[in-house]
Amino acid sequence: MFRSRSKEEKAPTDKVTADLSKTPRDPQAPKGRPTPKRSEAQTQRRRASSGAPLDRKEAARRQREARRVDMAKQREALANGDERYLPARDKGPVRRFVRDFVDSRFCIAEYFLPLAVVILILSVIQVQGIQNISLLLWLIVIVLIVLDSVGLALRLRKQLNTRFPDTPKRGAVAYGLMRTLQMRRLRLPKPQVKRGERP
Secondary structure: OOOOOOHHHHHHHHHHHHHHHHOOOOOOOOOOOOOOOHHHHHHHHHHHHHOOOOOHHHHHHHHHHHHHHHHHHHHHHHHHOOHHHOOHHHOOHHHHHHHHHHHOOOOHHHHHHHHHHHHHHHHHOOOHHHHHHHHHHHHHHHHHHHHHHHHHHHHHHHHHHHHOOOOOOOOHHHHHHHHHOOOHHHOOOOOOOOOOOOO
16 A cells, blocks of 8 residues: 555656657747736736737837828828828818919919029129129019019908808918919929819
8 A cells, every 4th residue: 555656657657757848848938937917917918919019119110100101191192182191281171272272373472483593593694784684683573472472362361251251260371372482383282273273
């Protein structure tokens, strides 16, 4: 009854432990660490299932990726006028109307940059008559732009008050005037109306 086991009986258990030690260990199994507390394990499981990043590098990488996707959507929206992905300053029916109102008209201000280059080239020439002409051209261009901008601002404000009486219109006229300073083909969002077509 109290006798020791024979060698034959001990041998199978030794064989099993030897076989277990030779089997490869799962690399995901945390060996050599204390068992995590239940609250920590639950937090890790929740994080893994929710898709939340486990470390700062992963969080930064996901944030960069999300920002890149948002910028791509925004660029596409600026090209085709999709309201959902436009930047905040371009969103809304008031801003859309202002863009269409400006794009449907011929504005002198949109040719300011090409005219400025021509006038600067003329002013560099060391001939007194040409330099006087360049100064006169500067004066004419600036006066025309100011008159055109004032007229556009008055017409635009009147149209906005008629079409959007209860909608806030803060900054809409300035937004339209800034748009007139850009050449039509370089404007973003891209023009959605042709010249002469009333919005």
